[in-house]
Amino acid sequence: MRIRSTALGITALAVLATLVPAAAPAVAGPGPAEDGRRPAAMERELLIGQSSQAAWDDWATVGSDPAGGSVYYEVASGTWVSEGHREYAEFLAERGDTIQIGVSWKDNPPGFEGGDGDARARRSREVTQELADGRHQDRFDALAAFITANPQATFMLRLDYEVSSFFHCLDAGCASYRDAYNTLAELIDQHTGGGANVQYVYHPVRGEYELLYPGDARVDWIGLSVFAHELCLPIYDNGYLYNGTPPDNYDVNALQCRDVYIDEDENGNPSAVWKNWDHDANVLRMTRFAQEHTKPIVISEAGLLNFTEDGTDTSGLEPERATLWAERLFGLLNYVGPVPGQEGEHDLSDVIRMVTYINLDFRYGWDGIPGEHFEFPPDSTWFVDGRLSRYGPATDAFCRGLTELTFTSTCR
Numbered sequence: 001m002r003i004r005s006t007a008l009g010i011t012a013l014a015v016l017a018t019l020v021p022a023a024a025p026a027v028a029g030p031g032p033a034e035d036g037r038r039p040a041a042m043e044r045e046l047l048i049g050q051s052s053q054a055a056w057d058d059w060a061t062v063g064s065d066p067a068g069g070s071v072y073y074e075v076a077s078g079t080w081v082s083e084g085h086r087e088y089a090e091f092l093a094e095r096g097d098t099i100q101i102g103v104s105w106k107d108n109p110p111g112f113e114g115g116d117g118d119a120r121a122r123r124s125r126e127v128t129q130e131l132a133d134g135r136h137q138d139r140f141d142a143l144a145a146f147i148t149a150n151p152q153a154t155f156m157l158r159l160d161y162e163v164s165s166f167f168h169c170l171d172a173g174c175a176s177y178r179d180a181y182n183t184l185a186e187l188i189d190q191h192t193g194g195g196a197n198v199q200y201v202y203h204p205v206r207g208e209y210e211l212l213y214p215g216d217a218r219v220d221w222i223g224l225s226v227f228a229h230e231l232c233l234p235i236y237d238n239g240y241l242y243n244g245t246p247p248d249n250y251d252v253n254a255l256q257c258r259d260v261y262i263d264e265d266e267n268g269n270p271s272a273v274w275k276n277w278d279h280d281a282n283v284l285r286m287t288r289f290a291q292e293h294t295k296p297i298v299i300s301e302a303g304l305l306n307f308t309e310d311g312t313d314t315s316g317l318e319p320e321r322a323t324l325w326a327e328r329l330f331g332l333l334n335y336v337g338p339v340p341g342q343e344g345e346h347d348l349s350d351v352i353r354m355v356t357y358i359n360l361d362f363r364y365g366w367d368g369i370p371g372e373h374f375e376f377p378p379d380s381t382w383f384v385d386g387r388l389s390r391y392g393p394a395t396d397a398f399c400r401g402l403t404e405l406t407f408t409s410t411c412r
Contacts, residue, residue, distance in 0.1 A: 043406045043407065043408050044333070044352070044353055044354060044355070044405055044406060044407045044408070045066070045067035045068075045098065045353070045354045045355075045407065045408050045409070046066040046067060046354075046355055046356075046357065046402065046407050046408070046409040047066055047067060047068050047069055047070050047098060047100055047298075047354060047355070047356040047357070048066045048068075048069050048070075048356075048357060048359050049069050049070030049071070049100070049301075049356050049357070049358050049359070050069070050070040050071060050072070050301075050356070050358050050360065050367075051071065051072070051082070051084055051085055051088065051360065051366070051367040051368065052084035052085070052087070052088050052367060052368075052369070053084075053087065053088045053091050054360070054368065054369070055069070055358070055359040055360050055368070056069055056088070056091070056359075058359050058387045058388070058389050059357075059359050059388065059389075061389045062388050062389055062395060062399070062411055062412065063399065063402070063409055063410060063411040063412055064409050064410055064411075064412070065409065066097075066409045067097060067098050067354070067408055067409065068092050068097035068098030068099055068100070068153075068154070069088055069092050069097070069098075069099065069100070069356075070099075070100040070101075070102070070300070070301075070356045070358075071085040071086075071088050071089045071092075071099065071100070071101055071102070072085055072101070072102040072103075072104060073085070073101050073102070073103050073104070073142075073143055074103075074104055074105070074107065074108055075103065075104065075105040075108075075109075075110060075127070075131075075136060075139045075140075076105065076108040076109065076110045076112070076139070077108075077139075078138065078139035078140070078141065078142055078143075079142050081104075081107075082367065084367060084369070089101070089146065092153065093146070093150035093152070093153040094150075095153075096152040096153055097153060097154070098153070098154040098155075098156060099153055099154070099155050099156070100156040100158065100201070100298070100300060100356060101143070101155060101156070101157050101158065102158045102160070102161045102203075102300075103140075103143065103157055103158060103159055103160065103184075104158075104160050104161060105124060105127050105128070105131070105160060106120075106121075106124040106160055106163075106167040106168065109123040109124045109126070109127040110127055110130075110136055110139065111123060111126075111127070112124075121166055121167050124167045124168065125167065125168060125169060125170050125176065126170070128167075128168045128169070128170065128176045128177050128180045129170050129176045129179075129180070131180040131183060131184060132175075132176055132177075132179035132180040132183050133183075134183060137187060140184070140187060140188060140191070141191075143188070144188055144191035144192050147188070147191075147192045147197075147198060148191070148192050148193070151195070151197060153197065154197045154199070155197060155198050155199065156199050156200075156201050156220075156221060156298065157185075157188065157198065157199070157200055157201060158201040158203045158223055158300060159180070159181045159184050159185065159200060159201070159202070160203075161203045161223065161225075161300065161301070162203060162204070162205050162225055162301075163177055163202075163203060163204050163205070163208075163212055164204065164205045164208055164212070165208060165211060165212070168180075168212065169211075169212070173211075174211050174212050177212045177214070178212065178213070178214045178215065181200075181202065181214040181218070182214055182215070182217075182218055185200050185218040186218075199220040199221060200218050200219060200220050200221070201219075201220065201221045201222070201223045201298060201300065202214055202219045202221070202222050202223065203222070203223025203224070203225075203300050204222075204223075204286075205225075206224065206225070206230065206280065206282040206283050206286050207282045209222070209282075209285075209286040209289055210289065213293075216293055216295070219293075219295055220295070221295060221296055221297065221298045221354075222286070222289075222290045222293075222295045222296070222297050222298070223297070223298050223299075223300035224283065224286065224287075224297055224298070224299050224300065224352075225299070225300060225301040225302070226283075226299050226301070226302040226329060226332070227301070227302070227303060227304075227305050228305045228307065228325075229242075229243075229280055230279065230280050230283045230332075231278060231279060231280070231325060231328040231329065231332070232250075232255060232256050232257040232277060232278055232279060232280060232328075233255060233305075233307055233321060233324070233325060233328070234255065234307060235305050235306055235307060235381050236306050236307070236308065236309050236311075236379060236380075236381065237306075237379075237380050237381040238377065238379055238380055239309075239311070239379060241309070251276055254276055255321075255324070256276040256277055256278060257276070257277045257278075257279070257280060257281065258274060258275070258276060258277070259274070259275065259277055259281045259340040259341075260272040260273060260274050260275070260340065260341065261273055261275060261338035261339060261340055261341065261342060261343075262341070262342060262343040262344075263338070263343070270343065273338075275338070277340070278328045278331055278332075279328065279331070279332050279335065281340035281341065283332065284335065284339045284340060284348070285339055285340060285341065285342070287332075287335070287348045287351050287352065288339050288342065288346055288348060290351050291346070291348060291351050296351060296352070296353040296354070297351050297352045297353065297354075298352075298353065298354040298355075298356065299329075299352060299354065299355045299356055300356050301356060301358060302329060302355055302356060302357050302358065303357065303358035303359075303360070303362070303384075303386045304318055304322050304325060304384050304386040305318075305381055305382065305384055306318070306379070306380065306381050306382065306383050306384050307321035307322075307325070308320075308321065309379075310379075311377070311378045311379025312378065313378065314363075314374070314378050315385065316361065316362070316363045316378075316383055316384050316385035317384075317385055317390060317391070318384060318394075319391065319392070319393070319394065322391055322393075322394035323391075323393045323394040323396075323397050325394070326394050326395075326397035326398040326401065327397050327401075329355075329398075329401065330397075330398075330400075330401030330404070330405060332352065333349070333352045333355070333401070333405055334349045334404075334405060335348045335349060336348065336349055355407075357388070357398075358386060359386065359387055359388055360386055360387065361385045361386065361387055362375075362376070362382045362383070362384050362385070362386055363375065363376065363382075363383055363384065363385060368386075395411075398411075399411035
């Protein structure tokens with residue numbers, strides 16, 4: 001979540017729609033992989049991100065040490081996106097913690113000479129194929145050296161984040177991204193020894209989880225972003241309300257999505273049943289997809305947004321809907337019920353094993369570093385103070401979720 005701007009509201013949303021997949025038989029939840037790379041059944045873990053140790057320090061006023069944190073590394077320069085990211089990664093590595101690293105080229109593709117969002121996306125697609133072809137390998141030297149120098153830490157590498165056909169596919173079948181993912185995983189394994197402390201995260205936009213899937217062999221985790229639409233909450237941007245679903249598929253008063261699942265009618269025939277949901281249809285289907293492939297999910301990015309229309313309050317706080325957000329987040333982790341477009345009920349409560357909470361004051365930009373001026377206007381999507389230390393009931397709900405769902409981190 002390094003460069004999101006209006007691309008989240010327009011470009012990325014355009015690729016979220018997906019066809020309803022066919023129903024699949026129930027399978028067991030994620031278990032240990034044959035090569036031992038992925039952990040077996042375990043307590044859930046909390047990562048605190050992102051970008052700098054400031055997020056960690058604020059969390060320390062609320063709860064016990066998390067399992068690690070989250071930072072970003074860019075392919076264009078072949079290094080961390082800033083000193084803050086590098087320093088936070090070093091802090092986590094010295095502790096022997098888990099470090100989720102977003103290895104990104106879509107934000108700043110190598111060779112991009114400027115232009116609008118379409119030009120950047122076009123260059124990103126080209127770079128995806130170039131990476132698949134083995135080019136730009138020297139851009140990963142610093143990353144491999146850091147991993148090798150810190151065998152005591154665990155590295156979860158997102159080979160780009162929120163990947164989509166718009167930014168990563170040169171062909172309709174998206175072989176370009178799948179090949180790039182597997183080529184990079186092989187490259188990094190060669191440079192680091194490919195130990196169990198190096199794990200790979202496939203992190204798609206929620207509507208294209210099947211299209212770009214690189215295959216079971218090198219996917220250790222499936223990543224998911226959870227902000228607003230994923231929990232069927234509205235966001236406001238410069239006076240524009242976006243509910244996250246087509247108007248007929250959203251209950252404005254209940255702040256819930258509307259969708260169908262398949263049940264039997266009185267004659268035993270399949271029948272579509274409308275239902276209100278707290279969670280986006282693609283999120284539930286993606287969780288089910290992960291379960292079918294016996295892959296655990298890491299919520300790679302989770303945080304509050306501007307859920308209220310009032311553009312005059314500059315505190316950036318969301319006291320009412322922040323609590324609802326936290327409750328729905330942990331409801332997703334513990335979900336048992338129907339899945340939109342599929343038959344029967346499914347127990348998805350063991351699929352999401354890790355949550356990365358972005359504990360920053362976004363009013364001051366993606367890295368949340370306070371300055372003289374706000375980075376975003378008060379009525380924009382990202383004008384929000386997401387630090388849990390700033391909340392009462394919402395923090396209580398978050399802390400209650402950590403305890404009830406057996407996280408290794410708890411609150412004070």
